[in-house]
Amino acid sequence: MRTTIRQEDLNVLVQNASSVVIFGHENPDGDSIGSSVAMYHYLAWLGKSAHIIVNSRLPEFFSFLIPEGAISYFAEDAEGCASKVGAADLLIFLDMNGVNRSGDVSKLVEAAAERPDGPRKVLIDHHLGPQTAGFDVVVSDTAVSSACELLYQVLLEQPPVGGAVDRLPLECATALMAGILTDTNNFANSVYPSTYLAVSALQGRGVDRDRLYDEIFHSYSQQRMRLMGHLLKDNMRLTEPCVAYFTLSLADKKEYGFVKGDSEGFVNLPLAIKDVKMTAFFTEEVGFVKVSLRSKGNLDVNEFAHKYCNGGGHKNASGGKLYMTIDQVPAYFESKVKEYFSK
Ligand code: 5GP
Ligand code: MN
16 A cells, blocks of 8 residues: 655646656666656656666666666765765655665765755655654555556656656656566566556556566677576586575686676576475675575565565575675575574
């Protein structure tokens, strides 16, 4: 169910703003990018100056969605990002349940909040437990496929759109569809009746779904396909009672010429094994191990991520970080699986 914690009307906030910064979450995925880009196009259509800031670079196969010059990366241009946030009078957070999910860039937000004329803040999200403190508007619904689906509903209600999907700029509609496609893994999970209504309207608006599908799902490099084969054949392990997991080391990344995004979606693959109810994918980064978790049905990986992996997310899709070497991960993970399932 949708909750709107609204001291102010979103449309009034947007209409009164002259410079808007939109934040994506750390390790942005298709929903984060899709919702940010959709919001960007909506604001541009209203004649507003908008800019997107994310912590670090996106997977290359999303670049087709990004308008020229619309995005800055905090890891590469901290000063540029600071000046954009410094000049903004409205900050919009999408596909994250709190400012800290935007990564190091959240420091800029804290600094901006200290200003006497600090910017107004809006959160639109579909994760559990949205942060409300410090926000002027919070729109939260966990019973939707994606932030993009929620944003579609919110934008449609805005007075300039007035319920007419044909008024949404085509680029905005396309970005919304991209987020829904990726967060549902092409309609394999988290699909609600409202999801089909949204995609039906977006396709009716003129979104080229087939092209989007090709751009997102048929864009593997040869190395990426070979890496997937290697991980499934050599690295995947099954553990009691119904869990499959695999690891990707820095050495594997080097051997397969890994680039950002190359392992996108791999965590879902072992769910295709009959009886597997939970999967985990561990990626070695410098200084930590990134965790991705997926599950089927009532198995709650959000709780698992929260308890054992310094993270969170959704019931069937969560993530987190472990501060250990990649070689320590299997013993740690298997012991926590045992603990979790013996409850
Ligand atoms: P993914 O496995 O695709 O990286 O993330 C799956 C889900 O878990 C996403 O909804 C994402 O927001 C959430 N998630 C991923 N990493 C983290 C994390 O470090 N902390 C929290 N709280 N959520 C995360
Ligand atoms: Mn999402």
